[in-house]
Each structure stands twice: as structure tokens, then as C-alpha cells.
Amino acid sequence: MKNYRKELWFNIPGRRAIINITPQVEECLQESGVREGLILVNAMHITASVFINDDEYGLHQDYEEWLEQLAPHEPIGLYRHNRTGEDNADAHLKRQIMGREVVVAVTEGSLDFGPWEQIFYGEFDGGRRKRVLVKIIGE
16 A cells, blocks of 8 residues: 655635645645545645635635625624634634545546536635645555
């Protein structure tokens, strides 16, 4: 069995972003040499997310608006967490909704996706370097 591990690093200048990281994950898969197995892709920060969905701008805008309705950034005093001097309680909640990781099957050396599926990194508290773990196991 082969094992592969790589960290992808991101520095989002703004507070929030959704980035399609499918090409980087596919590159990791090619580097690994795994033809049959599984890929785990997970955010290594508690205010960021990795998820699978369609790469469509309108959907991404819908996510932004929906998440802001569910967990608005302001007023900052709305959240107990922010009483510690932080201002990112909403980012923790958004991450919880969008999820920490995805697992994708590898078949014949390719990501075994359904129609339109892509892997995304969701940033909810940007402005500093953050990382995503890609772990691949298989034959």
C-alpha cells in the first residue's frame, strides 16, 4: 500500500473566499502514483472548510449570503467567543456548517466524482496563511 501526504497552503487577503482546489488535489494524486484508493482532503484550521459541490459562481454567491444569514459576522458582540478578544466566532460556525473534510474514491488513477463535483476550500477568517492536508492511501 502506498501512502502520500502533502499540505496545500493558502493566504486569502480578504475575510472570505471559495477556491476550487480540484486541480491541486489531482496533481497530488498524480504525484502519489496511487491508481486505486482514497483521498482525504481536510482543512487544518477551525475557521476554514473543505467541501464538494458545483463550480458555479451563482451557487458560491448563494453560499455566501446563506452563511451570512445563518451566522452573521456583525454585530461582533453577538457571540460569546468574541468576548475573548477574537472577532471570528461566525467563521467557526460557518466552518461547522460547511464541514471539515471530504473523502474521494480513486479509480483508475482519477478522482471518482459524480457529475459536476469539484473540491473547494472555503475560507471564513482570512488574512493569514492556512493549510489543507491531502492524504492519499491505496495501490
